[in-house]
Amino acid sequence: MITEAIMVIDDDQDLRETIVEILENYDFSVIACATAEAALQAMKDDIPCIVLLDNMMPGMGGMALIPLLKKDYPGIKIIMITAFSTVDNAVEAMKSGADDYLAKPFKRDELLVAVRRALEKLKFSQQESEPCMDEALASLSNQIRRQILTILSTKGEMRFMDITRMLGIQDHTKVNFHLKNLKSNSLITQNREKAYRLTSQGKKIIDCLQLLSKRITP
Amino acid sequence: MITEAIMVIDDDQDLRETIVEILENYDFSVIACATAEAALQAMKDDIPCIVLLDNMMPGMGGMALIPLLKKDYPGIKIIMITAFSTVDNAVEAMKSGADDYLAKPFKRDELLVAVRRALEKLKFSQQESEPCMDEALASLSNQIRRQILTILSTKGEMRFMDITRMLGIQDHTKVNFHLKNLKSNSLITQNREKAYRLTSQGKKIIDCLQLLSKRITP
DNA sequence: TTGTCTTGTGAATAATTCTTCACAGCGCAG
DNA sequence: CTGCGCTGTGAAGAATTATTCACAAGACAA
Missing domain, CATH: 1.10.10.10 (Winged helix-like DNA-binding domain superfamily/Winged helix DNA-binding domain)
Incomplete structure (x- = not known):
């Protein structure tokens, strides 16, 4: 089932919870997962409209997850979270289908801007669902x-x-x-x-x- | 210039004038030509919307004229006039692009029906001009x-x-x-x-x- | 000057859509 | 029963549309 939720996928618990808290304060519906595998499992029930995705994770990394998501859920907008020292990875993620990226450390406003930008894109992509x-x-x-x-x-x-x-x-x-x-x-x-x-x-x-x-x- | 005229092409003067008279009595605008060659010449100025065309004519016959008309004026509806003994020619004319045919001798009403049918087709073909x-x-x-x-x-x-x-x-x-x-x-x-x-x-x-x-x- | 981004170009390739072909089954009239 | 017209079917071939590729030129910043 396609929802309006934002899914946060990050093994760093502090960061994950911070993001969840910020987004929920702005009345976004949020799903949190610690691993890519858990995220794929959760998507069987509820398909988010936006995914915030950390690159460096144990097991399947963010980079490997992007093509899977784009293939199975082409409507999802993907925001890659990347460390400053791995910006070249962010560029590569963009090339393989991520819609935007956030370089750690980022401010609350930067997060909100990226999410709103993704929502804007979603608005125009609605045409795909007709x-x-x-x-x-x-x-x-x-x-x-x-x-x-x-x-x-x-x-x-x-x-x-x-x-x-x-x-x-x-x-x-x-x-x-x-x-x-x-x-x-x-x-x-x-x-x-x-x-x-x-x-x-x-x-x-x-x-x-x-x-x-x-x-x-x- | 495309007009709403009906063009009658027939070397038989009596028949041609009869057709012209009937059509003009019903307020159709009519152009009369005795030969295919004269018709092609007249069309350089005024392109009719319907052509009534006899098969047997000296010089270029009706059968040879059809493909020329269809190529240069694809919007024209063509009604082939054919003698009873050449109905197989009428079938062939239909196959090469005539839109309808009248078998001689025909009654006034048959002529009018054929013309109205062609006008009906023209109405739906107007979509082609957009x-x-x-x-x-x-x-x-x-x-x-x-x-x-x-x-x-x-x-x-x-x-x-x-x-x-x-x-x-x-x-x-x-x-x-x-x-x-x-x-x-x-x-x-x-x-x-x-x-x-x-x-x-x-x-x-x-x-x-x-x-x-x-x-x-x- | 070099590198990068922007905004294109034209041609080759791939994908999709449309047309044609060969056929089929049904119903009806002679 | 045969022949013809009606109403299709599916596949091959043709035409059109979309995507990709390789490149180009201009603008701007370092």
């Missing part, structure tokens, strides 16, 4: 499919070959390919007699499309 | 580009590497590819200091996109 939008917009980028939606919007219902003929396309299998796309994206459906019609989602889409067309047509 | 829409929707089908539009909508202006970092993308050339697409489709522009911002068109697009997102998100 499979409906992705599919709808991918469907709409094709002209034949837009024409089909328009036809069905006007006519209400229509059968396969009628649509094909109205589109003026000779190769019916081409139309079938596009109808299948629209159907699998739930923009159109068929009744018992196989006539195609718009779904309610399809209707919303074509409405917005026509509104958009009016707005941007010179 | 390059702005095509490009905008193609741009929107890509997630990175949508994220860029959202970022600029919120922030107003932003420079290249700031956008790249906010997107959390390491490879700046990838972002450059997408920025170029948005720029060439006039959704974004740059000021003198190279900061990117939305065009007015881009603003309209992102508004509609957010409206659409609200409507179809479950």
